[in-house]
Amino acid sequence: AGISLGAHDEVSPAPEASVTEGLEIEVLLGKQITLVLNGTRREVWVTGGKTVAEVLDLINVRAGRGAYVEPSRGATVGHGDTIVFQEAISVRVTAEGTTHDVITNAVDVGSLLDSLGVVVGARDRVTPSVDAELDEGMLIRVVRVNVRQAVANEPIPFEVVVKYDGSMYQGQQKVTRQGQDGLRRTVYRIRTEDGKQVARSVLSTEVVRSPVSQ
Numbered sequence: 773a774g775i776s777l778g779a780h781d782e783v784s785p786a787p788e789a790s791v792t793e794g795l796e797i798e799v800l801l802g803k804q805i806t807l808v809l810n811g812t813r814r815e816v817w818v819t820g821g822k823t824v825a826e827v828l829d830l831i832n833v834r835a836g837r838g839a840y841v842e843p844s845r846g847a848t849v850g851h852g853d854t855i856v857f858q859e860a861i862s863v864r865v866t867a868e869g870t871t872h873d874v875i876t877n878a879v880d881v882g883s884l885l886d887s888l889g890v891v892v893g894a895r896d897r898v899t900p901s902v903d904a905e906l907d908e909g910m911l912i913r914v915v916r917v918n919v920r921q922a923v924a925n926e927p928i929p930f931e932v933v934v935k936y937d938g939s940m941y942q943g944q945q946k947v948t949r950q951g952q953d954g955l956r957r958t959v960y961r962i963r964t965e966d967g968k969q970v971a972r973s974v975l976s977t978e979v980v981r982s983p984v985s986q
Contacts, residue, residue, distance in 0.1 A: 803851035809833065810859055811879055811905055824849055833857055840877035863906060865890075867914035869966060880905050881912055890914060897965075918964045921975065928954030930983040951986025954979060 802819045805827065821827040825845040828834075838860030849855065858877045865872050867890050878884035882902030885892060892898055895917040900910070930951035940946065957980050963971040 803849070803853075805849060805852070806854040807831070807833075808854065808856040810857070822848055824855055827855065828857065838875055838877055861906060861908045861910075863908075863910045863912060865912045865914075868916070876906065878906060884912070885914070893917070895919060915965050916967070920962055920964075922960045922962050924958050924960065925980070926956045926958060928956050928979070928981075928983045930954070931985045933985045947986065949984070949986060952984040954983035955981040 802817050804815060804817050807814055807816050816831055818827050818830050821830045823845065824841060824843055824847050827849050828841075828845075840856070840858040840860075842856040843849075843853075858879055860875055860877045862873060862875050863884070865874055865884070865888065867885075867888075874884070874888065876884050876887065878887055880902065881898060881900055881904050882892075884906060885898070885902065892902065892914060893916070897915040897917055899913045899915075930953055932951065937946075956977060958977045959975040961973045961975050962969055
């Protein structure tokens with residue numbers, strides 16, 4: 773019939789079979805597809821299989837309910853197409869002071885956090901990094917890091933100055949001027965992680981009021 777068979781094509785019945793009247797001959801053309809399986813890309817040949825689900829079955833990939841498959845399982849697959857399959861895994865995420873067990877088919881930490889609605893700030897620390905690929909049982913922690921300034925007014929204690937007066941009896945005391953504390957204003961840079969202070973440094977300090985000695 774003028775049909776050339778490639779190395780990956782199949783025909784039923786076999787080409788060497790005798791041809792009889794009314795015989796139905798089925799030709800299954802092989803097709804090369806790109807399979808991205810759990811983040812790993814490879815080229816595979818399949819013979820037959822019209823839909824994504826049928827192709828995955830042919831190459832012995834079992835897609836569980838939580839697996840991510842693109843295109844959808846019912847989509848038609850042609851030569852040169854790409855199928856992305858990501859198996860669902862269980863991970864543990866700690867953020868905002870709470871821990872959750874999550875079943876996900878996200879590829880990396882960043883995609884998982886996006887799917888959970890966890891926004892990572894510029895100073896926040898994510899362990900492992902947002903680019904890390906997810907593994908079964910992985911522990912992921914988001915630490916909220918905040919840096920702020922705080923102003924503190926601190927007293928400067930006054931000094932007591934003792935002067936001896938020959939006109940007074942021994943043991944006699946007299947306060948000629950009441951002492952007054954001074955005031956120092958200090959600006960601090962405070963770093964917190966998940967609401968707890970982990971570091972504090974002085975940015976500036978000034979004497980607002982000098983102490984008055986007594």
